[in-house]
Amino acid sequence: MGRCWLMKSEPDVYSIADLERDGSTCWEGVRNYQARNLMREMEIGDRVLFYHSNAKPPGVVGLARVCRLAYPDHFSWEEGHKYFDPKSTPDSPRWWMVDVEYVDTLPRMVALNELKEEPGLENMVVTRRSRLSVQPVTDDEYEIVVRMGGGRS
DNA sequence: GCCAACGTTGGC
């Protein structure tokens, strides 16, 4: 059934409502090696918790699904682009991205402070103050969060 | 806006 992940996005930049409108999107701009490596492990159909960071409050707001395997983040070699990195080239891409598609908006968002208090989520990466913008989530953690948000899994 | 956590860079 595939693995589960949590992906952070600032709602001012790209929100779950934006994803719902677009249907799917490329996850460009990840410039952290650990997050990049995790995206390269993703498979089609993997479940994603969509998390609003730098929000008030921050938390999980919806569900998404991986719909394209990792491919080079071409914005990294577009000079002048916000995500330009001179060390990344078409011949030797340094940064990668996946595409994700909209699945659902949770009836109730699950705020970070709720995640921190929920039994069973003690080891969830996001409750451990990790800055990582792409994180692995266990099946159990995924189910708990979806249930907290009133969604169907 | 502050600042702790933590990842990256670069001199040595």
Added chain:
DNA sequence: GCCAACGTTGGC
């Protein structure tokens, strides 16, 4: 290969 300096993330 160490580690100090620096930059960024992101909760509060």
